Amino acid sequence: TFPTRIFSGIQPSGGLTLGNYLGALKRFVEKQDQGIETIYCLVDMHAITVWQDPERLRHQTREAAAAFIAAGIDPKRSILFNQSQVGAHAELAWIFNCIARMGWMGRMTQWKDKTAGKNAEAQSLGLFAYPALMAADILVYRATHVPVGEDQKQHIELTRDIAIKFNNDYGVNFFPVAEPVIEGAAARVMSLRDGTKKMSKSDPSDQSRINLTDDADTIAKKFRKAKTDPEPLPDTVEGLADRPEARNLVNIYAGLSGTTAPEVLAQYGGAQFGTFKPALADLAVSVLSPITTEMNRLMADPAEIDRILGDGADRADAIARPVLEEVYDIVGM
Ligand code: ADP
Ligand code: NA
Structure with a gap:
């Protein structure tokens, strides 16, 4: 009604x-x-x-x-x-x-x-x-x-x-x-410093989040320093079960690319974070930098x-x- x-x-x-x-x-x-x-x-x-x-x-x-x-x-x-x-x-x-x-x-x-x-x-x-x-x-x-x-x-x-x-x-x-x-893989994006806490604008640590105003270097650096474990990425989502930080980065990749976590793992399963993190950072920059540029233009008026x-x-x-x-x-x- x-x-x-x-x-x-x-x-x-x-x-x-x-x-x-x-x-x-x-x-x-x-x-x-x-x-x-x-x-x-x-x-x-x-x-x-x-x-x-x-x-x-x-x-x-x-x-x-x-x-x-x-x-x-x-x-x-x-x-x-x-x-x-x-x-x-x-x-x-x-x-x-x-x-x-x-x-x-x-x-x-x-x-x-x-x-x-x-x-x-x-x-x-x-x-x-x-x-x-x-x-x-x-x-x-x-x-x-x-x-x-x-x-x-x-x-x-x-x-x-x-x-x-x-x-x-x-x-x-x-x-x-x-x-x-x-909906979506990224309905809960977690902190980059602690995979059990949500990413939030009110977290005291700026390193825990990507801000829409961050520049490309800052985004790359924050992902590079993001907390992870030493294992390579698994081939299936079941392998992410008790790896909150790895799961978070995979979900972020899926959210940014408009795909799903299984699709991301089909591509990156077996990869080390040394490979995956820069790919994630590049993807984030390609999605966010046009938004940041437009925000700056709008904020001038x-x-x-x-x-x-x-x-x-x-x-x-x-x-x-x-x-x-x-x-x-x-x-x-
Ligand atoms: P914040 O926690 O950053 O202060 P708000 O309480 O203003 O955010 O929430 C605004 C919207 O953003 C809500 O729909 C909320 O569910 C969503 N949101 C906030 N943080 C996250 C997150 N880490 N992952 C997914 N959605 C989030
Ligand atoms: Na909130």
């Missing part, structure tokens, strides 16, 4: 990484190019759940917008905007704060990971409530599908729980039960980026505001 509509977002809490590109951006472009209605958001209000320097946040938001466009998002075919410019997200989030239960939030593994070894009592209330805002981001457009990396799966499940509870509590069929869309985001916000608001008005009516406001 709900028309197919895609929503997804990325936090402008740092420069975007190869993980964001393969797990999110690349697939956002594919959905747009399939002619589906696509709404993409720079979720700056999520970013401030941990401290962000204001000038840096402004810069990173523009840089993330430039990354989207450079990667192939067409701001005419997709709606591209930043979250804080469309007030309906925060307004619906408040209603969802009253639908969601404390226990649901406390079970989120990202909350547990982000507070591990820290004093949870000293974290922002926003960091705890973050998944309710994420549910509002999605449901304020009544989006049906959410392309994300593997790490966001649990938050989408929570979004579904919120939609179901809202519909039940008020006896309506108002919100769709949105589906996560998690910040006013144009702001204009694009402003236009996107107007179009997003035109969808979100009437949905929110209906929600207020359902709730008795």
